[in-house]
Amino acid sequence: MLSAKIDLKSSPFTGGIFFELFFIHSRMHNYEIAEQFTLLGKLMDIHGENAFKIKSYTNAAYTLDKLAQPVSEMSSHELFAIRGIGEAIGQKILQLIENKRLTILETYIEKTPIGILEMLKIKGLGPKKIITIWKELEIETVGELLYACQENRLINYKGFGAKTQQNIQESLEYYLQHQGSYLYQQVESLASNLQNSLQEKFPKDEHIISGHFKRQMETIDFLDVVTTLSENKLIDWLTKKEFTVIKLDEFISCKGVDNFEIRWYLTSPDNFHWIDFSLACSPDFLKKWVENPLFQKNFKFISEASLFEQLGISFIPSAQREDSAILSSLLSNNKKRLAPSIEVEDIKGIIHSHSTWSDGIHTIEQMASSAKEAGYAYLVISDHSKSAFYANGLEIERIVGQHKEIDALNKKLAPFVIFKSIESDILNDGSLDYPEEILESFDIVIASIHSNLKMTEEKAMMRLLNAINNPYTSILGHPTGRLLLSRKGYPVNHETIIEACAENNVVIELNAHPRRLDMDWRYIAGAIQKDVLISINPDAHAVEGFADCKYGVLVAQKAGLTAAQNLSSFSLQEMIEFVAFQQAKRN
Ligand SMILES: [Zn+2]
Ligand SMILES: [Zn+2]
Numbered sequence: 001m002l003s004a005k006i007d008l009k010s011s012p013f014t015g016g017i018f019f020e021l022f023f024i025h026s027r028m029h030n031y032e033i034a035e036q037f038t039l040l041g042k043l044m045d046i047h048g049e050n051a052f053k054i055k056s057y058t059n060a061a062y063t064l065d066k067l068a069q070p071v072s073e074m075s076s077h078e079l080f081a082i083r084g085i086g087e088a089i090g091q092k093i094l095q096l097i098e099n100k101r102l103t104i105l106e107t108y109i110e111k112t113p114i115g116i117l118e119m120l121k122i123k124g125l126g127p128k129k130i131i132t133i134w135k136e137l138e139i140e141t142v143g144e145l146l147y148a149c150q151e152n153r154l155i156n157y158k159g160f161g162a163k164t165q166q167n168i169q170e171s172l173e174y175y176l177q178h179q180g181s182y183l184y185q186q187v188e189s190l191a192s193n194l195q196n197s198l199q200e201k202f203p204k205d206e207h208i209i210s211g212h213f214k215r216q217m218e219t220i221d222f223l224d225v226v227t228t229l230s231e232n233k234l235i236d237w238l239t240k241k242e243f244t245v246i247k248l249d250e251f252i253s254c255k256g257v258d259n260f261e262i263r264w265y266l267t268s269p270d271n272f273h274w275i276d277f278s279l280a281c282s283p284d285f286l287k288k289w290v291e292n293p294l295f296q297k298n299f300k301f302i303s304e305a306s307l308f309e310q311l312g313i314s315f316i317p318s319a320q321r322e323d324s325a326i327l328s329s330l331l332s333n334n335k336k337r338l339a340p341s342i343e344v345e346d347i348k349g350i351i352h353s354h355s356t357w358s359d360g361i362h363t364i365e366q367m368a369s370s371a372k373e374a375g376y377a378y379l380v381i382s383d384h385s386k387s388a389f390y391a392n393g394l395e396i397e398r399i400v401g402q403h404k405e406i407d408a409l410n411k412k413l414a415p416f417v418i419f420k421s422i423e424s425d426i427l428n429d430g431s432l433d434y435p436e437e438i439l440e441s442f443d444i445v446i447a448s449i450h451s452n453l454k455m456t457e458e459k460a461m462m463r464l465l466n467a468i469n470n471p472y473t474s475i476l477g478h479p480t481g482r483l484l485l486s487r488k489g490y491p492v493n494h495e496t497i498i499e500a501c502a503e504n505n506v507v508i509e510l511n512a513h514p515r516r517l518d519m520d521w522r523y524i525a526g527a528i529q530k531d532v533l534i535s536i537n538p539d540a541h542a543v544e545g546f547a548d549c550k551y552g553v554l555v556a557q558k559a560g561l562t563a564a565q566n567l568s569s570f571s572l573q574e575m576i577e578f579v580a581f582q583q584a585k586r587n
């Protein structure tokens with residue numbers, strides 16, 4: 001089924017990219033429906049609607065978000081019976097599933113300036129502040145608002161202190177810098193649908209999606225497509241699909257309703273692979289390549305692999321064509337072969353996952369059975385610790401109960417193993433969240449920072465180093481706390497962290513959530529050099545989250561990480577040994 005036409009104004013709020021032409025919509029996820037109701041609640045608030053009504057929509061969004069069963073698979077009877085949904089909202093959900101649109105939301109979007117809608121995406125700006133900005137300051141665009149912050153005008157209004165103004169200004173600057181950027185995961189289905197559409201529509205021509213996408217970058221600003229199509233055919237096809245098309249010297253640029261850009265490089269069949277190759281290298285790598293006298297020779301460019309063969313050096317996958325040092329090292333020793341990077345199939349267990357004991361949406365049994373069924377050998381359940389009260393973190397008394405449940409499940413699901421773990425908050429002074437005798441009861445402790453994220457490098461490093469030096473810490477969770485395209489992460493010194501982890505046998509997490517991908521792949525080579533293990537962990541809050549391991553693998557490949565250097569690729573036996581080793585460290 002092709003998606004319905006997406007409204008110009010509503011598209012910025014959807015998670016992915018809605019190039020109507022290529023987008024084939026699968027069933028709607030609960031979180032997608034919840035997002036629409038959250039937005040509805042906020043817009044009604046901005047337009048001064050009845051607080052009781054607003055609350056019912058906000059509650060419905062919350063309920064949907066926490067619901068384990070997809071509502072798109074429920075009967076209307078089941079749907080209406082859910083507490084916090086009922087018949088009135090249930091009907092709206094059905095409408096949304098059926099038509100991919102919500103009439104009531106559309107009416108509110110219609111009467112809201114687009115700049116005000118945009119402000120809802122800025123961190124720190126809720127409906128109340130937006131009302132003041134819109135109605136009292138009479139500001140209707142993000143650009144004007146930034147200017148007002150720079151002019152120090154917000155502080156004259158109720159609810160805006162100097163500090164709030166400063167925070168809003170920083171969020172705005174960040175937002176404007178990353179406008180038009182998307183997560184890799186958000187463009188993934190567009191890219192594959194585009195590739196398929198081209199193949200189907202123009203089977204006699206060659207087409208490939210190259211550039212940042214082919215390099216597996218964590219965020220994507222535009223898609224580069226190399227094609228042997230003629231200019232006329234391409235422009236004709238794009239304009240018929242109502243894309244805005246601009247012809248530039250190097251490429252043809254097109255944009256759809258959501259403003260996401262596709263750049264088309266037209267080429268003859270002879271030059272096809274070269275253009276593809278040159279777009280799928282970093283500028284540094286490409287410069288080294290073209291400068292080398294070896295490459296001045298007339299090589300036959302039949303495929304990328306053939307080029308490396310003719311040169312007599314090991315193939316460098318596009319993901320690894322970043323730092324030119326890799327090229328220099330292979331050229332100086334043409335016997336050298338690159339070790340194969342980790343693949344998705346190399347992930348043997350799920351490390352770092354949450355259950356209904358804290359903020360996850362599936363029970364431990366559901367998580368474990370799913371993991372077992374998917375072929376994983378073990379699951380590390382690491383719910384939030386007690387200080388994470390907002391995430392229903394575990395008080396000491398509840399840990400005993402959770403461990404009993406895990407013991408029983410381990411008997412039932414053997415030889416599959418659930419390891420007892422905790423994602424312990426790293427507190428303000430760098431200590432972990434429980435006394436030693438409680439920490440002792442876990443197989444593995446993951447230490448992460450979740451609170452007071454706004455801090456200096458000095459403060460961040462004090463907290464992190466204290467946690468790494470703690471003998472109970474086995475894994476350092478998402479080391480910078482960044483959220484790609486929405487939060488920068490606190491400043492850290494990666495070299496110092498890597499050294500401390502090497503000294504204390506602490507593993508560094510590569511959190512595989514597509515919005516985190518933290519640690520940044522650019523620092524992984526440094527960790528490998530110091531023999532520090534990396535662990536690709538999905539931080540799964542539901543069984544669907546296991547699939548995120550893939551995004552961790554894609555960026556790990558950029559750093560050339562091998563399966564042997566990744567903890568979650570350990571076999572069950574190796575994992576048991578790892579746990580024993582970590583426990584010995586404590587004494
Ligand atoms: Zn966390
Ligand atoms: Zn987590």
